[in-house]
Amino acid sequence: MVNLPEQTHEELGLQDHPQEHCNNREIDYSCGRGMGGSSAINFGVYSVGARDDYEEWARIVADDAFRWEKIQSRYKSLETFHSDLPAGVDPKYAAPRAEDHGNSGGLHVGFASECEKDLPPLLDVFEQAGFPLNSDHNSGNPIGMSVLINSAYRGVRSTAADPLTPQPENLTIVTDSPVQRLVLNGNKAVDVESNEKKYLASKEVILCAGSLEGPRILMHSGIGPAKQLERFNIPVKLDVPAIGQGLRDHTFVPLVNTRVENITQRREFYGDEKAMAEALEQWRKDRSGPWSRFACELGIGWFKLDKLTSSEEFQKLPAEEQQYLLQRTVPHYEILTHFPVHWFIPDFSKEALNYSCLLVFLFNARSRDPNVRLLFDPKFLSHPFDRRAAIESLRGAFQIAKYDGYTKDTVVDLASPKSDEDEDLLEYWRQNISSSWHMTGTIKMGKKGDPDAAVDNNFRFMGIDALRVADMSVVPVLANCHVQAVAYVTGATCAEKLIEQYGLA
Known part of the structure; x- marks a missing residue:
């Protein structure tokens, strides 16, 4: 919830609040202030969600304008989709259909021109571990593992300012x-x-x-x-x-481990100030090189959890919420690969830069608290269903994180739960949870x-x-x-x- 904080009327601003169910940690809530708003500072993931999200929206407000067919038409009008795949990425991993995308909108979206060398092999490991591949996460059905579609083109992010460039004659912008x-x-x-x-x-x-x-x-x-x-x-x-x-918001926790030599090139790049400086000069020259590869192309996937929908916590949800969560295209959690987590961890060792990071996202949280307090408070993990979903999403991620084809290249776990017991999994969420900055509603x-x-x-x-x-x-x-x-x-x-x-x- 968002409420007025304990300041005078003229000094009012938004502040976060220690999260009672997350070991009283304060969670960062960043917002973009500038042309393009938060699209100027976000991580550039361009995903449209599930067709059943919009069918639910239409049901709640009793208006067919929000049904998927009409929403998808608007998405297509907004974007210019660039379908060229990164070098080394086979069409088995990404094969978007032209009819699901637009070609004349002001937002430029698509794939990075390059990817880190361990991305295609990691997608193979996901498939071997039982995760289905999805050739296009923006088709209306996100279920499965995909190659990320970015809100960027030729090494430069595309923001909400782009559809207003050149500036229309009937628009005045005041900064x-x-x-x-x-x-x-x-x-x-x-x-x-x-x-x-x-x-x-x-x-x-x-x-x-x-x-x-x-x-x-x-x-x-x-x-x-x-x-x-x-x-x-x-x-x-x-x-x-x-x-x-x-x-409401989405949250995530990281699973991080160092890898054997030559699996990644992160230490050689992120650990070398000269290499990063030279790469920056190359990017400024022609928008190519390592800075258009590292932290630019990721693996991303959305999945269901049978253990969640069979749980006691699920059965106690209202019938309409249960029905929504059971829809074919509605996932229960997300896994994102190749996130540059060392940017967010103080004093990250240079020797540990040869790492792999899997972000595990919790979706469909039920936490809402009507009590009036003078703060804004997302109440992370306050609902029993959310705690069960957090536990089961980590268990789902262990299907890849503990899979032999993945662990054979692991040297040391840097960030991981103590065990797969409920309390250890939940404690890991409490201690490491972060907002995805997807504040809604x-x-x-x-x-x-x-x-x-x-x-x-x-x-x-x-x-x-x-x-x-x-x-x-x-x-x-x-x-x-x-x-x-x-x-x-x-x-x-x-x-x-x-x-x-x-x-x-």
Whole structure:
């Protein structure tokens, strides 16, 4: 959940909070501030999730505009997909169909031109260990092991700024202008305040500040849980208890081990300042070389867990949630390979740079806490189902991490649970859990009368005229992917509805 922190009204900002169920650790919540937003700082994973994610979205809001067929059409209009595979990657690992991708959008996505030499052999080991291969994780069915589709082209990331380049004549971009609040005239949004300036809205205000900043702006504007606003002497314009509630996110833990000599080239590259500097000069010259290979092309896969769906914790979920999790394309966890984890571990030994890293992601967490506190708090691992899912996802990852074809090249485990017992697996999550920065659902979309909904299926804020919200805060389903693509298609869907309403086509 997102709530106003213990500061004065003018000093308010978002802060994290020690996670009660994660050994009271504070978890980093980074946000991109600049052209392109968080797409300018993210890891560049471009994944669209499961077709059944969008079917569930359409069911929740009773609107076919959110069904997969229409969502996929928008994805195709957004992207220019570059299908050339990295050198050394066989089509058995990646064979996207042209009909599942676009070729004229402003976002450039596809595969890196090169990959680390141990990626194809590792994909073979996954297959030998019983993980199916998936030729295209963006087809609507992500189940299986794939070669990653990046939000990058020719060595340069593609961000949310790209579709606005060149800048349209009818668009004015104002930078260094954080929004403090919305201004209402009665129950109508009429302008936006930023740096003591007001920007008047001739038709509507469309808020696209994200799952953390959006609730902050609304609450500063007097729109939100009345008890919180009153505590900070903010005049209540509209009591909306749902604002800031329902915060959901994906989390992950790493499995890290050093490898025998010559399996990887990471130590030779990351451990050599001269080699990295020369590679940077090469990249600046022609966008090629090692810096377009290392940490650029990864293996990625989404999988189901039979032990999870047969568990007592699963059986106690509401019937609609069970039904969603059992849909054919909905995964229960993710494995990502070749992550540069040494960038995130202080004092990582140069000798240990010859390593392998598997990130294990927990999906479909149920944790939501309606208690009002003055903080934002994702409540990681607070729900019994989440703890069971965390345990079983690590067990699922052990299918590769403990497989003979993988362990034969392992020298030392650098980061791994003590054992495969439930308590050791759960303790590993508690001590090592990180956010994926996929924050979703704090100004949730729903049907009129839904107690947890703040906007309707047309993105209109319920109770405030001329105000819409169009970002990850409104999405009622935390899609099974890295959600930058979902943010794009959310905006595209809102734009489509505005075009229709105002006859802008």
